[in-house]
Amino acid sequence: MATEQSAITRATFDDVIVPIYAPAQFIPVKGKGSRIWDQAGAEYIDFAGGIAVTALGHCHPALVEALKAQGETLWHVSNVFTNEPALRLGRKLTEATFAERVVFMNSGTEANETAFKLARHYAITRHNPYKTKIIAFHHAFHGRSFFTVSVGGQPKYSDGFGPKPADIVHVPFNDLHAVKAVMDDRTCAVVVEPVQGEGGVIAANPAFLQGLRALCDQYQALLVFDEVQCGMGRTGELFAYMHYGVTPDILTSAKALGGGFPVSAMLTTQDVASAFHAGSHGSTYGGNPLACAVAEAAFDIINTPKVLEGVVRKRAQFVAHLQRIDKQYDLFSDIRGMGLLIGAELKPRYRGRARDLLLAAADAGVMVLNAGPDVLRFAPALVVETADIDEGMMRFTQAAARFVKG
Numbered sequence: 001m002a003t004e005q006s007a008i009t010r011a012t013f014d015d016v017i018v019p020i021y022a023p024a025q026f027i028p029v030k031g032k033g034s035r036i037w038d039q040a041g042a043e044y045i046d047f048a049g050g051i052a053v054t055a056l057g058h059c060h061p062a063l064v065e066a067l068k069a070q071g072e073t074l075w076h077v078s079n080v081f082t083n084e085p086a087l088r089l090g091r092k093l094t095e096a097t098f099a100e101r102v103v104f105m106n107s108g109t110e111a112n113e114t115a116f117k118l119a120r121h122y123a124i125t126r127h128n129p130y131k132t133k134i135i136a137f138h139h140a141f142h143g144r145s146f147f148t149v150s151v152g153g154q155p156k157y158s159d160g161f162g163p164k165p166a167d168i169v170h171v172p173f174n175d176l177h178a179v180k181a182v183m184d185d186r187t188c189a190v191v192v193e194p195v196q197g198e199g200g201v202i203a204a205n206p207a208f209l210q211g212l213r214a215l216c217d218q219y220q221a222l223l224v225f226d227e228v229q230c231g232m233g234r235t236g237e238l239f240a241y242m243h244y245g246v247t248p249d250i251l252t253s254a255k256a257l258g259g260g261f262p263v264s265a266m267l268t269t270q271d272v273a274s275a276f277h278a279g280s281h282g283s284t285y286g287g288n289p290l291a292c293a294v295a296e297a298a299f300d301i302i303n304t305p306k307v308l309e310g311v312v313r314k315r316a317q318f319v320a321h322l323q324r325i326d327k328q329y330d331l332f333s334d335i336r337g338m339g340l341l342i343g344a345e346l347k348p349r350y351r352g353r354a355r356d357l358l359l360a361a362a363d364a365g366v367m368v369l370n371a372g373p374d375v376l377r378f379a380p381a382l383v384v385e386t387a388d389i390d391e392g393m394m395r396f397t398q399a400a401a402r403f404v405k406g
Contacts, residue, residue, distance in 0.1 A: 024362055031058025034381050034388045036367065045392035048367040052197070052229045052341060052379035055256035055302060060383075062297045063259050070293035078284060085292035092299055096238055098247045099267035104287035108228035108254035109143030111264035114281055115250045116147055116191070118268065119222045122275040123188030127220060132166075133187045137173040139199030139372075142191065142226055151191055154198070174204060176211040187221040189250075194240035197229035200375045201336055201343025209246040222249040222272065228264070232256035233302040233382050235339035236311040243338070256382075259298035263291035307382055311339045317386060318342055318378060321393035328397070329404045342378040343371055350374075350403075357403045364399040366392045 010025050026038040034057050036044045049055065056063060070085065077083055090102045105111045116134065123131040136142070138153040146165065149158045153170040167186075171178035173196060183190075190212050196202045216223040225248040230240045232253055237243055239251065249272055254264035285291075301307060319335055322344050326332045334345040346354060354370035361368045369377040380389075 033057040034384045044365050044367050045388055045395060046367045047378045047380040047392055048369045049379040049381055050260060051255065051369060052234060053255045054260045055233060055382045056259045056298060057381040057383055060259060062301060063294050066293045066297035067290065070290050074289045076288050079282060079287065083289045085289045085296060086287040089292045089296045089299065092296065093265060093267060096303055097267055099251065100270040101273035102265050102267045104292060105264045105266065105283050106262050106285050107264050108252065109145050109148050110283065111228065111252040111254050111266045112142045112148045112226060113145050114266045115224050115252050116151060117281060118272065118276060119189035119224060119250060121280065122222060122272055125275050131186055131188045134168045134189050134191060135179060135182060135187055136168060136170055136191045138170050139173060139196060140193055141198035173199065173202065174208045176208050179212065179215060183215050183219055185219055187219050189222040189224050190216055191224045191226060193226045193230065194244065195230040195235065195338050195341055197341065198371055201341060201371050201377055203336065203338050206244050209244045213246045224248060224250045226252050228252055228254040230338065230341055233308055233311060234341050236308055238303050240338065257298065258291055258295045261291050261294040263295045302382065311382055314384060314389060315339055315342065317389050325397055325400050329400050331400055331404065340380055340382055344376040346374050357399065360399040360403045361396055364395045366395040368396065
């Protein structure tokens with residue numbers, strides 16, 4: 001399994017890459033299903049999923065075949081022209097959701113940037129030029145462009161870059177009274193993750209989302225759901241909004257949409273979409289045939305009862321293991337989330353040490369994530385095998401034992 005390591009080591013990262021990441025010391029070189037191997041041939045069970053991206057595991061045969069077939073046909077034409085894979089994928093997304101229109105981008109950041117621009121443009125052109133306020137939530141995460149990171153409710157990501165985009169207000173998540181206190185006729189949109197990912201894997205209360213919908217209707221504002229992380233089957237429905245009986249005006253999707261190939265989408269209604277016209281927005285690579293062909297193959301597998309119903313069963317398996325570990329080591333104060341987006345919050349005496357446990361897990365041969373300093377996050381493939389769950393959680397148990405002792 002080892003590769004030629006001539007001059008490519010972890011030290012190479014420090015030599016050539018801009019220092020905005022702090023990657024693990026090992027370098028993955030091969031993946032299959034829910035297993036990954038590094039340069040030295042060591043095996044890891046992957047419960048991180050590329051941060052909820054590899055929803056069908058690594059190198060799923062259907063995605064590999066779609067990429068190969070499209071790669072021999074048509075790669076790129078730009079949006080001066082359209083292409084068949086984009087049109088097929090767009091049709092499937094609109095038929096399966098509330099949406100009537102879709103536009104493809106390359107990342108969750110770009111999908112959210114598109115959504116926020118559209119929401120403001122719609123309000124300005126359909127109502128008045130002063131209807132520009134965006135209400136968002138503390139600890140939210142919506143991307144890393146300056147607009148999206150400003151809408152995200154984490155100053156650690158947005159401070160230090162000069163004046164921020166104006167007219168963005170943040171209030172506590174799951175607090176409808178706080179929203180009512182700042183909602184007014186100048187509000188163009190409320191932006192919310194149905195399940196906060198980076199903010200600690202916290203699901204919205206049904207009454208909260210229902211209340212946001214009512215407030216948006218009352219004040220003629222748009223309700224924007226960021227489902228970049230929690231969408232595409234992650235919660236056990238195709239999109240999380242389907243659990244709540246609350247329909248947004250705009251929805252963004254990325255991560256699992258392409259199963260690992262960079263692609264994203266913004267979905268909306270015909271009425272909202274019509275505020276844009278040719279030239280209002282764009283992307284050189286957005287909707288390219290390669291990305292859309294792979295995403296279509298992923299969609300066809302994820303949007304099936306077999307996969308979506310399996311998410312519920314597999315969540316129960318993960319939760320049972322986490323409860324067992326907590327009983328053994330008194331480690332977690334809460335186990336939460338929806339579907340296969342699972343958060344395990346550390347007890348107060350271990351607060352701030354989520355990354356330490358993440359690194360201990362990697363040493364034990366299992367890859368997990370953190371969601372802030374206090375929460376372990378699990379976002380495995382939706383099709384992870386039950387045997388891999390059991391084996392990976394046994395490895396995580398070993399890591400927890402060392403973590404508690406150390």
